[in-house]
Amino acid sequence: MISGRTLAQGAWCESKMCDDFTKAASLCFLSEEDFKSLNLSGGMNVLIKSAYGRVVMVPRIDKGLPPGMIFMAMGPWANSLVGSDTGGCGTPQFKGIEVELETTDEPVMDIRSMFTNLGGAKT
């Protein structure tokens, strides 16, 4: 798994509580080959799991990706899959994380729900 900036994520990143940010930052991208092998189609979601967490995202095809790689917009959804270890340099490893994918009926969690029952949000 690789996470990074996309134009849409960047354009909405100063307005994170709006639906447009959720739409932009809850997208993940697969190669055409992987997309077809998972029998995915428009309107379906994928459940992605790593050793550190799980998240539901909306899959899209990116023809620039090689098979076996998933790219996702940076943000709270992608960071659900990232571990805390900083490798002695203060920076977590946001890229190159092994993940597993499966199709799911679960919806994508909206931005406020992602932070419910945490700190101030629980009040």
Next chain:
Amino acid sequence: MNGQEMKTRTEEDVLCSFCGCLCDDLVVEIEGDNVKNVRHACRLGASKLMGHERIRTPMIRKNGKREEVSYQEAYDRAAHILVNAKRPLLYGWASTVCEAQKKGVLLTEMVGGILDSTATVCHGPSILGIEERGLSGATLGQIKNRADLIVFWGCNPAEADPKHGLRYSTNVWGFFTPEGRKGRNVLVVDVRQTRTAKNADKFIMITPGSDFEVLSALRMFVAGKGEFVPEKVGGVPRAELFEVADMMKAAKFGAFFFGLGITHSRGRAKNVGNALALIAELNAHTKFVVMPMRGHYNVAGIGQVAAWETGFPMSIDFSRGTAYFNPGETAACDVLSRGDTDAVMVIASDPASNFPRGIMENLAKVPVIQIDPYENPTTLLAEVVIPSAIAGVECEGTAYRMDGLALRMKKLVNSPYPSDEEILSGIIESVKKLRGTEAEANAPKEASA
């Protein structure tokens, strides 16, 4: 407007406060105190300057609910949290101006906390690599006017710094580069074919996590020891790597830009060190420079301010009474993941969104003070919320471009919100007041009599 039309005006040469390109050619149309249109900006910059829904008023959580309060009450509450914490973390700083950052260093020292910037989840490994190896640098102006080879390694400016190519690197006409894009070679190295790769003359797709090995192979070719390079490195055939090394050596002036593709993947700081070593060695053959593609518009500025104020660029721990720097121990993610901080002040950033989930959950366990113009997930975790003016739009200040050039940002419109610098000054005064009150309360009775 009492029947009168609102006054309209146009500001030229406005700086963009989104990414590290800090473009200075924007034209902003203003009506009254509102930005109505932004020209010459990319999609990211236009979105930033046009503005979004704001936090309207300071808030404090009381009895489980956040209530609207005055700025003074918010400053006093923030000071109370910081003074009573054993090791507060003061984090963010990338999207504000140097004048505010300077106040931030002072406040951190006063409360014996840790000052860290968003660089530690971004180009922190680059800073460590540069400290270890040194950097063969240049300004973006020099690159625009001289470079005939542009290398983008693990970065995607087409989406993260959209005007980089048009203003500074691939597609711009310069004094010694009159043919623009036609007169330049563009090499892209990445693990996926990005939008940037589609504009390249040569694109090398490497296996994820193999940057260090591929850079080492190129160093071998540059050193004339290519016969020791295996048949394939990082999924790339040896012959292709030879071609790339040759392309780099043949350039008259090469510019190597690198991004989070190497700082966020296996190797991190060591990848950067290896890239810097390759560039240093290329200078035995030709002129080559290297630059990290900085993300936030003034993340380079907090590195500068922290370095001249404390001697260190980030992750500075004042809890021992003097500045101590050791990323891996004192970076924001380190102290939060270990539970080694008991209060966090966040300014001009959104760690709740940008930290790994486990670290964010630890952030939610401690009192959080947020200073920001906009509501974001960090607001949801905050005990104290202080809305601020937008630097570069509603207040002026200095920012550093990704090449280290200091530029002055204008105030374009009036704002009802105080600047980050004013807010920090308010908190500093509250800290002094609180300390004075504590000193008075703790003084021996006969002395105070």
